Amino acid sequence: MSDPKKWIGVAVGALLVIGLAFVVGRVTAPDGEAAHAHGQGQGGEQTWTCSMHPQVRRSEPGSCPICGMDLIPVTDDAPGPNEVVLSERAAALAEVRTSPVRRLRATGATLRLLGRVGYDESTHQTVTAWVGGRLDRLHVRTTGERVRRGQVVASVYSPEVYAAEQDLITAKRQLTRLAGASEIARSAATASLEAARQRLRLLGIPDREIEQVEGRTSPRRQVAVRSPFGGTVIERLATEGTYVQTGAPLYRLADLTRLWVLLDAFEPDLPHLAVGQTVELEVEALPGETLEGRVAFVDPVIDPRRRTAQVRIEISDPERRLRPGTFVEAVVRGDPESSAQPLVVPASAPLFTGQRSVVYVEVPGAARPTYQARTVRLGARVGDVFPVVTGLEEGERVVTQGAFALDADLQIRGGHSMMARPDDSTPPAPRLEVDDAFLAGLRPVVEGYVALGRALAEDDLAAATAAARATSEAARAFDPDAPAPAATHWDALGPRVRREAERVAAADSLQAARAPFEPLGAAVASAVESFGNPLEVPLRLAHCPMAFDNRGARWLQTGEAVDNAYFGAAMRTCGSVEATVEPGERLDLEQVAP
Numbered sequence: 001m002s003d004p005k006k007w008i009g010v011a012v013g014a015l016l017v018i019g020l021a022f023v024v025g026r027v028t029a030p031d032g033e034a035a036h037a038h039g040q041g042q043g044g045e046q047t048w049t050c051s052m053h054p055q056v057r058r059s060e061p062g063s064c065p066i067c068g069m070d071l072i073p074v075t076d077d078a079p080g081p082n083e084v085v086l087s088e089r090a091a092a093l094a095e096v097r098t099s100p101v102r103r104l105r106a107t108g109a110t111l112r113l114l115g116r117v118g119y120d121e122s123t124h125q126t127v128t129a130w131v132g133g134r135l136d137r138l139h140v141r142t143t144g145e146r147v148r149r150g151q152v153v154a155s156v157y158s159p160e161v162y163a164a165e166q167d168l169i170t171a172k173r174q175l176t177r178l179a180g181a182s183e184i185a186r187s188a189a190t191a192s193l194e195a196a197r198q199r200l201r202l203l204g205i206p207d208r209e210i211e212q213v214e215g216r217t218s219p220r221r222q223v224a225v226r227s228p229f230g231g232t233v234i235e236r237l238a239t240e241g242t243y244v245q246t247g248a249p250l251y252r253l254a255d256l257t258r259l260w261v262l263l264d265a266f267e268p269d270l271p272h273l274a275v276g277q278t279v280e281l282e283v284e285a286l287p288g289e290t291l292e293g294r295v296a297f298v299d300p301v302i303d304p305r306r307r308t309a310q311v312r313i314e315i316s317d318p319e320r321r322l323r324p325g326t327f328v329e330a331v332v333r334g335d336p337e338s339s340a341q342p343l344v345v346p347a348s349a350p351l352f353t354g355q356r357s358v359v360y361v362e363v364p365g366a367a368r369p370t371y372q373a374r375t376v377r378l379g380a381r382v383g384d385v386f387p388v389v390t391g392l393e394e395g396e397r398v399v400t401q402g403a404f405a406l407d408a409d410l411q412i413r414g415g416h417s418m419m420a421r422p423d424d425s426t427p428p429a430p431r432l433e434v435d436d437a438f439l440a441g442l443r444p445v446v447e448g449y450v451a452l453g454r455a456l457a458e459d460d461l462a463a464a465t466a467a468a469r470a471t472s473e474a475a476r477a478f479d480p481d482a483p484a485p486a487a488t489h490w491d492a493l494g495p496r497v498r499r500e501a502e503r504v505a506a507a508d509s510l511q512a513a514r515a516p517f518e519p520l521g522a523a524v525a526s527a528v529e530s531f532g533n534p535l536e537v538p539l540r541l542a543h544c545p546m547a548f549d550n551r552g553a554r555w556l557q558t559g560e561a562v563d564n565a566y567f568g569a570a571m572r573t574c575g576s577v578e579a580t581v582e583p584g585e586r587l588d589l590e591q592v593a594p
Helices: 004-027 088-094 159-177 183-203 207-214 267-272 403-412 436-457 461-477 484-505 510-531
Strands: 083-085 097-100 110-119 125-128 133-138 152-157 223-226 231-236 249-254 258-266 278-283 290-298 308-316 327-333 343-346 351-353 356-362 370-378 385-390 397-401 539-544 553-557 576-581
Touching: 110 267, 110 308, 133 159, 152 249, 159 183, 159 207, 183 207, 258 267, 258 290, 258 327, 267 308, 267 385, 278 308, 343 397, 351 403, 356 403, 370 403, 397 403, 436 461, 436 484, 436 510, 436 553, 461 484, 461 510, 484 510, 510 553
Parallel strands: none
Antiparallel strands: 083 370, 097 397, 110 258, 110 327, 125 249, 133 152, 152 223, 231 249, 258 308, 278 290, 278 327, 290 308, 343 385, 351 356, 356 370, 356 397, 370 385, 539 553, 539 576
16 A cells, blocks of 8 residues: 555544534533534624535525535534634543643753854954055065065055155255255255155155155165055955955955854754843864853844854864864754753644644633634654744643544534634734834834835735835835734744745736735734734724636735735726735634634
């Protein structure tokens, strides 16, 4: 049975059998217990659903968007599309076990990161030609040589300096010949001499060298170029015999007594790192020795290709034993008392399918055992736990045994099970508290996106590209002064908004513009989900099931009537409004029907 599809079929069939048996256990409970009521919304509002597609949830009667049947009111024995409600006996038969979400305790555990030694960019200096001319000789010929401050590094023939020194020597001779002449003649000669001196000063010749020139009978054919600072040559930019202009770079220097160690930290590693933290460094070139440095910078942006953030360690190496390019292993020792340790769940809690991670969370205070399926974002496995990036809070209890049975029951009912949850290629966004200033800064981004969608619905490519550019510029200008969780989340969303908006701006056709409009909308929706609606009018989440060859796509708009950004005039009213987000409120994608 080597065909993977057959294996998947067997696995799904097994789940369905387990779930069917599980449902029988629920239905035949001797106490006659039924599922807990979740049909009434907040404030007693009635919820409507489809008898064939119970995942459909509406606040008013109508037709099912999938099969067209009339919606029916949700009765008190119908759980939500994400929930499984059990009787006490059914919970016992399923052998459901839960564990609390907790913070990882370091207890001496270590985090090891790989990196390399690099130059301290703050020590970079460039030696330039202070005068234009021909490079007759380079006194420093190779990279890696050490240069002292004031050392002669090159000799240049400069016609301009040669002429200026000749004028100085001539003016000096003239003043000497007019020693017995009239006062007026000697004053003119003195003024000419001082003008020649000033010309050399402006060319960069120091006064002591000017005095030496005055004592010569002929000007120098070459002038020296001195390094104004010391360091090690990391790049030679000049070649003997070439002509250079004033200010042309000749060498690049760096101080190798001060170095950076650049580490690559994956996303799950970042909660363990903070500026000012002490890090131990192990270098193969120095066996048996451990160096110590401090974290000076943690990059707020994740490299989209490598999925790492760069961590900079500053170290001092007065003996120059380390060399740039050397590989380094950094050891970060955990602090058992730190409250910044990441949340973790047992490795048996999550259910994985593709990019999705689903856990079942126990609903506290329910009359009967109730479990909610929740999509979460997890880090790389560490021992027998998974770090939680988003989706769970400390103290919540997750199912660690019996989750497959719960998911099978939810799948049979047509709910949002592991195999049939709404698309979540974009991980669930955290709910973050922000102030009015943050929302005011986010407003131009959302306004630009809404204007872009309106332009696409009107088939106006010129207006769409202009709105896309405005969206990109607004996202680039938005640099919030907010607490770390909100600022960090925007640091991840902002580049996505800019990238997709710039793709729309560069499009040469409406079809090319609508392709990146979808991921742009996903990023903006994530921002509205995390921070709230920054506009002064309601935002509406619309869905077109026919977009992208019937795959379907969503977008945010402000009008009540559907204004289809994916088809424009061809089918401008095609689709439906799935959710309304009032000003200041947050979008809840988990409650949106697939």
